[in-house]
Amino acid sequence: MEDREISDILIHWYEGNKRDLPWRKTSDPYLIWISEIILQQTRVVQGLEYFNRFTERFPNVAALAGADEDEVMKYWQGLGYYSRARNLHAAARQIMNDFGGVFPRTREEVLSLRGIGDYTAAAICSFAYRLSYAAVDGNVFRVLARLFDIDLPIDGGEGKKYFTALAQSLLDERRPDLFNQAMMEFGALQCVPKSPDCESCPLNGKCLGLSARRVERLPVKNGKTVVKPRYFNYLYVHGQGMTLLSKRMGNDIWRNLYEFPLIETERAVTWEELSGMVVFQELFDGIENIEIVREYVAKKHVLSHRVIFPVFYEIRIDSFSRSMGKYLKVPDDRVGEYAVSRLIQSYLEVRDGLLF
Ligand code: SF4
Structure with a gap:
């Protein structure tokens, strides 16, 4: 030819x-x-x-x-x-x-x-x-x-x-x-x-x-990609008109995008298990009033090499702890101005539509 x-x-x-x-x-x-x-x-x-x-x-x-x-x-x-x-x-x-x-x-x-x-x-x-x-x-x-x-x-x-x-x-x-x-x-x-x-x-x-x-x-492909599960527990913490956000750093997915405080676990955990963890206790150390407004188990989020099982906990507080100083405090109505992953974006949309 x-x-x-x-x-x-x-x-x-x-x-x-x-x-x-x-x-x-x-x-x-x-x-x-x-x-x-x-x-x-x-x-x-x-x-x-x-x-x-x-x-x-x-x-x-x-x-x-x-x-x-x-x-x-x-x-x-x-x-x-x-x-x-x-x-x-x-x-x-x-x-x-x-x-x-x-x-x-x-x-x-x-x-x-x-x-x-x-x-x-x-x-x-x-x-x-x-x-x-x-x-x-x-x-x-x-x-x-x-x-x-x-x-x-x-x-x-x-x-x-x-x-x-x-x-x-x-x-x-x-x-x-x-x-x-x-x-x-x-x-x-x-x-x-x-x-x-x-x-x-x-x-x-x-x-x-x-x-x-x-x-x-045709075409022929070699192997299949190994997909690793990850368990993300997001804490959507807000109080006094402010919301906590942080910028993802390091060599991982979504680098430089913003997100809520995250506790990643090796497997899916319940609220009782999560709130009993040292990292959680340290974050909320000294805060008197903590109100768990909602728990939202989002659909699994599939990426090319990862599948993420996300849970969002909306937590209202009346003051901020010292260890929250490492997070950004963003006025509630300005959270939408920050670049976030599609996962966080969908959560914000669900939250705004109150479709829990
Ligand atoms: S395989 Fe592709 S190139 Fe071959 S006949 Fe079908 S459409 Fe055309």
């Missing part, structure tokens, strides 16, 4: 089927970069909304670099995978410091930015500068595995190298931007993960996976 022929068919298909998306109408590397980072792990419909809001507030590298990290996180709230936002912010500052505020133009320089790997560098360089680098995302892996009937695992080192080289060999060097977009859109809309409509596919006469009847079994 002629490489050029496949690429021509894909581009022709793309021109008739592509979705109308703002980042496809620009060659501004900054906007392309933001869209690519947002679209990692995020569906296009949801990503579009965030893209518009984010780029309206931070229209260029300088605006993003000059912003406070808390504000950047707030604009990212609800999207998940928050290291993406932290990296965007850090990379914007890198561009200001190391590249005089001008978005770098070579693949090596683009790759030197925080949070940018091979795929994103290839996407930016091909879309913004029309450089000939194949951008291989999950959609492209799937299309290639099926089209060429390849059962090398796509999540292993060998498979990654192989598929990247294959995509590179198919790339139409006259129009690398269109080729990459076409491949990805084809995977997203036509050669979809489950039950693709092969009958209507313009490549069905050339698809080796289809003729071998192996479409549903």
